[in-house]
Amino acid sequence: MDTAAKFRPSRANVLGSASTLNAALPFLGLLLVGIAFPLFGGGYWGVIATRACVYWVLVSGLNLVVGFAGQIAIGWVALLTLGAYTTSVLVAGNATPEVPPYPALAIAAVVGAVFGLIIGLPALRLRTFYFAITTLGFATIVTQVALAWQSVTGGGVGVSGPIFPPPFSSQWGFYYFCFGLAAICTWMTANIAASRFGRALTAIRDAEVAAEASGISKAALLVPVFLFSGAVAAVGGGLFAALQSYITPDAFTLDLSVLFFIAILIGGRGSILGPLLGTILLTVLPELAAPLVAWSTFLYAVLLLLIVLAVPGGIAELLDFKNRRPLETGRAIIPRPELLQQLLSAPRDAGALTLQQVTLSFGGVKAIDGLDLEIRPGQVHGLIGPNGSGKTTTLNVISGYYVQQRGAVRLNGVALPELARHRRAHLRIARTFQTPRIVGSASLLENVMIGGTIDGEGTFVESLLSLPRHRRDEAMLRKAATLALAVVGLERLAQVRADRLQHSELRLTEIARALMLRPAFLLLDEPAAGLSAEEIERLGALLLAIARAGTGVLVIEHHPDLIFDICHHVTVLNLGRMLAAGSPAEIRSHREVVNAYLGG
Amino acid sequence: MVESIVLTGLAIGCIYALIGITYNVMFSASRVFSFTAGTLGMLGGVLGSLFIAQMGMPLLVGFLLVLAAGALFGIVTEIVAVRPVLKSLDQHLYVLSTLALALMVQQFTAIEWGTEARPFPRLFDIARGGFDQQFWLPMLACAAVIVCLELLYRHTLVGRAFLAISEDNYAARAIGLPERSLRIASFALAGVIGALAGFAGGEMLLAFFGNAPLLTFYGFVPVALGGMGNNRGAVVAGLLLGLFQQTANFLVGGIFASVAVFTVFIIVLLARPEGLAGASPQRRV
Numbered sequence: 001m002d003t004a005a006k007f008r009p010s011r012a013n014v015l016g017s018a019s020t021l022n023a024a025l026p027f028l029g030l031l032l033v034g035i036a037f038p039l040f041g042g043g044y045w046g047v048i049a050t051r052a053c054v055y056w057v058l059v060s061g062l063n064l065v066v067g068f069a070g071q072i073a074i075g076w077v078a079l080l081t082l083g084a085y086t087t088s089v090l091v092a093g094n095a096t097p098e099v100p101p102y103p104a105l106a107i108a109a110v111v112g113a114v115f116g117l118i119i120g121l122p123a124l125r126l127r128t129f130y131f132a133i134t135t136l137g138f139a140t141i142v143t144q145v146a147l148a149w150q151s152v153t154g155g156g157v158g159v160s161g162p163i164f165p166p167p168f169s170s171q172w173g174f175y176y177f178c179f180g181l182a183a184i185c186t187w188m189t190a191n192i193a194a195s196r197f198g199r200a201l202t203a204i205r206d207a208e209v210a211a212e213a214s215g216i217s218k219a220a221l222l223v224p225v226f227l228f229s230g231a232v233a234a235v236g237g238g239l240f241a242a243l244q245s246y247i248t249p250d251a252f253t254l255d256l257s258v259l260f261f262i263a264i265l266i267g268g269r270g271s272i273l274g275p276l277l278g279t280i281l282l283t284v285l286p287e288l289a290a291p292l293v294a295w296s297t298f299l300y301a302v303l304l305l306l307i308v309l310a311v312p313g314g315i316a317e318l319l320d321f322k323n324r325r326p327l328e329t330g331r332a333i334i335p336r337p338e339l340l341q342q343l344l345s346a347p348r349d350a351g352a353l354t355l356q357q358v359t360l361s362f363g364g365v366k367a368i369d370g371l372d373l374e375i376r377p378g379q380v381h382g383l384i385g386p387n388g389s390g391k392t393t394t395l396n397v398i399s400g401y402y403v404q405q406r407g408a409v410r411l412n413g414v415a416l417p418e419l420a421r422h423r424r425a426h427l428r429i430a431r432t433f434q435t436p437r438i439v440g441s442a443s444l445l446e447n448v449m450i451g452g453t454i455d456g457e458g459t460f461v462e463s464l465l466s467l468p469r470h471r472r473d474e475a476m477l478r479k480a481a482t483l484a485l486a487v488v489g490l491e492r493l494a495q496v497r498a499d500r501l502q503h504s505e506l507r508l509t510e511i512a513r514a515l516m517l518r519p520a521f522l523l524l525d526e527p528a529a530g531l532s533a534e535e536i537e538r539l540g541a542l543l544l545a546i547a548r549a550g551t552g553v554l555v556i557e558h559h560p561d562l563i564f565d566i567c568h569h570v571t572v573l574n575l576g577r578m579l580a581a582g583s584p585a586e587i588r589s590h591r592e593v594v595n596a597y598l599g600g
Numbered sequence: 601m602v603e604s605i606v607l608t609g610l611a612i613g614c615i616y617a618l619i620g621i622t623y624n625v626m627f628s629a630s631r632v633f634s635f636t637a638g639t640l641g642m643l644g645g646v647l648g649s650l651f652i653a654q655m656g657m658p659l660l661v662g663f664l665l666v667l668a669a670g671a672l673f674g675i676v677t678e679i680v681a682v683r684p685v686l687k688s689l690d691q692h693l694y695v696l697s698t699l700a701l702a703l704m705v706q707q708f709t710a711i712e713w714g715t716e717a718r719p720f721p722r723l724f725d726i727a728r729g730g731f732d733q734q735f736w737l738p739m740l741a742c743a744a745v746i747v748c749l750e751l752l753y754r755h756t757l758v759g760r761a762f763l764a765i766s767e768d769n770y771a772a773r774a775i776g777l778p779e780r781s782l783r784i785a786s787f788a789l790a791g792v793i794g795a796l797a798g799f800a801g802g803e804m805l806l807a808f809f810g811n812a813p814l815l816t817f818y819g820f821v822p823v824a825l826g827g828m829g830n831n832r833g834a835v836v837a838g839l840l841l842g843l844f845q846q847t848a849n850f851l852v853g854g855i856f857a858s859v860a861v862f863t864v865f866i867i868v869l870l871a872r873p874e875g876l877a878g879a880s881p882q883r884r885v
Contacts, residue, residue, distance in 0.1 A: 070692070072695050074699070121870075122869065125870055126873055127873075128692040129633040129695055130824060130873070132695055132699075133816075133824075134866060136813065136816070136817055137862050140813065140814070140817065145855065145859065148853070148855035148856070258703060294711055295707070297703060298703070298707035301699075301701075301703035301707065302700070304703075305681070305700035305704070308693055308696045308697045308700065309684050312688075
């Protein structure tokens with residue numbers, strides 16, 4: 001048994017590296033085509049190819065914001081404008097002593113990073129449409145400032161773009177310069193995509209509450225993303241100015257912004273290859289026929305509408321052949337609790353999690369009314385009661401979605417911080433949700449790895465450059481997640497997209513994700529819903545094993561058999577008040593409970 | 601000088617408020633903010649100029665045709681960009697679909713009508729004066745819309761049904777209200793209001809395709825600050841926005857006036873994301 005357990009993670013690693021190679025093939029192909037391009041491309045196509053590279057430098061960074069984090073940033077042309085003018089004005093020396101092109105480009109990157117953060121920060125507070133509108137406003141403002149600030153920007157007359165010194169001064173020299181930067185951007189964003197940061201971004205996009213429960217702080221995550229995205233956008237701007245050789249505010253229309261934004265959506269969210277192909281497609285498309293130039297933005301808009309309505313997954317989904325293979329039907333979930341010891345390290349003594357006289361009402365309705373509860377390490381605590389009796393609300397108070405109006409929630413005697421949801425994970429309190437909160441487009445393995453995000457040590461920059469600490473984190477998370485999936489009995493489905501699986505499998509995926517925290521307390525909201533009788537029995541054994549490993553487990557359930565089989569202690573709620581509490585045997589014979597809930 | 605600032609500010613403010621109401625009417629029926637709100641305003645100006653100045657239609661015929669075109673575009677928006685994505689789990693898809701539709705119309709206008717701003721005809725043949733028709737027309741339109749909406753919502757069965765849908769969609773459907781027809785009707789109504797805004801403000805804003813993104817942005821400011829779905833808030837915030845913008849225009853010049861408006865907008869939103877009037881946050885778990 002021991003050898004089998006050791007064998008599984010390593011086989012998954014082999015699988016992992018084989019699929020990495022497969023995923024890298026299209027990029028290598030594009031790299032070769034790009035390097036060889038001057039051999040068979042004519043002069044005008046050289047300009048188009050350079051333009052595609054310049055656009056991709058910007059889009060690669062924007063992709064992390066739009067495609068991964070799911071923030072609708074429409075006005076990113078503002079940063080292109082900013083980068084173009086910063087580089088050009090510095091090189092021309094309109095406002096400062098003349099600066100050579102490379103330092104000017106570097107300064108533009110810094111300015112872009114700062115403004116990327118300024119434009120992006122509202123995303124932390126505002127809803128989707130509000131954020132979209134603010135970025136749109138920014139794009140309008142920047143162009144107007146460029147038009148008005150004549151002494152520096154030349155106003156409507158414009159300013160000439162920077163010229164990079166040899167060997168990058170010739171047409172093909174400049175092409176290789178842009179191509180090189182585009183390749184580096186591809187590599188860096190692909191590193192992020194395959195890191196805990198990339199997974200956390202998609203978690204924020206598709207399952208924000210699950211991200212919070214896994215300890216991911218949206219603010220801490222988005223700040224480096226906006227800095228990076230702003231920096232590469234401004235570099236793209238500097239290159240754009242050099243390519244145009246002369247810039248006026250007219251060059252930076254909203255149409256460009258639309259192109260960048262739509263390239264990502266056509267490519268598909270959460271992919272690097274898709275948006276890369278999308279950028280190439282949208283850059284080349286208007287060049288195929290002269291009348292298309294005037295109608296290009298109209299065409300992009302039509303494409304956007306078609307994509308949204310017909311193929312929300314974009315090019316990336318069309319290319320995802322791996323996930324078209326039919327899955328085996330009649331899959332049984334067979335958890336392997338014996339592997340838990342490897343996953344959950346030595347017993348942790350976190351003390352007890354206690355609720356004391358907790359009261360919470362919504363308007364006139366008392367959802368919880370003076371509830372006392374104690375969850376002890378190593379025990380399974382059942383929370384039962386009719387619908388609307390306050391079970392999930394209790395769980396939400398513990399995990400910080402609601403603040404109790406009276407009473408206290410304490411961990412080992414210390415009150416839990418109010419509303420700081422992502423801090424719960426650092427206290428090793430994990431939870432699952434009544435409807436599974438999963439990133440549908442990510443594989444099961446990736447979904448489970450999200451649960452271990454806070455255990456990574458590398459920084460964003462280390463992941464960007466794929467430094468050793470990043471690779472160590474990834475290996476560690478991959479191994480733990482493979483093990484966690486084996487524990488819940490899903491290791492054979494590790495590479496499958498989550499949205500192809502059944503509800504019951506997603507419930508167990510959530511448990512595996514919660515186990516990644518090596519929780520001191522595990523809060524489960526109806527884990528057995530949708531499971532078959534045998535699966536419920538196996539789930540019970542798994543929960544008991546988790547408790548035996550030292551975790552305090554709170555289970556909300558409607559299946560009396562499961563509750564009475566595995567719980568050490570049961571609390572019965574009715575209308576927000578505690579109706580009874582005690583051992584399963586006591587509850588089973590409690591007259592009021594039988595009348596109100598269990599039925600005679 | 602002060603008189604001109606106040607008149608222009610209030611008139612522009614009325615246009616912003618009307619676009620804000622356009623957003624709100626669509627939002628109440630569908631919980632969707634549509635990028636087409638500003639496009640409707642732009643179409644009101646362009647079509648008004650096309651029908652009356654280019655094609656020489658009588659004022660009343662041209663006016664009614666503009667409103668009809670607005671209603672039609674509203675209905676098309678509902679069918680093409682809103683209905684297909686309403687059921688989707690990915691709730692922000694409507695941002696993309698309405699953006700796509702707005703861009704299509706804007707680009708089509710840019711190509712067929714031209715990218716230059718063209719004059720909008722003077723509607724009434726009276727001499728230019730201090731309190732000119734370019735000022736009182738938007739104010740009149742705004743007042744008329746507010747009065748009509750109040751009458752509609754308070755005194756007609758259809759209006760009450762609109763309110764019911766916006767209060768609680770599921771409950772309204774459960775008691776048998778035809779949710780889909782009411783939503784189409786709301787989008788048609790929003791189309792009329794948006795086109796009216798552009799038509800009434802035509803002389804000030806001109807017939808210009810670039811008004812679409814400007815109105816989309818400036819029309820949303822009253823919605824965001826006044827609280828979404830709150831028409832009274834939108835009118836107050838719209839008038840304040842117009843006055844603030846014109847004052848800044850006079851004090852620091854046109855371009856920095858837009859920077860000032862934008863800065864104030866961002867700061868207020870960051871401080872009070874739910875708007876100055878306030879609304880309760882949604883349940884998430």
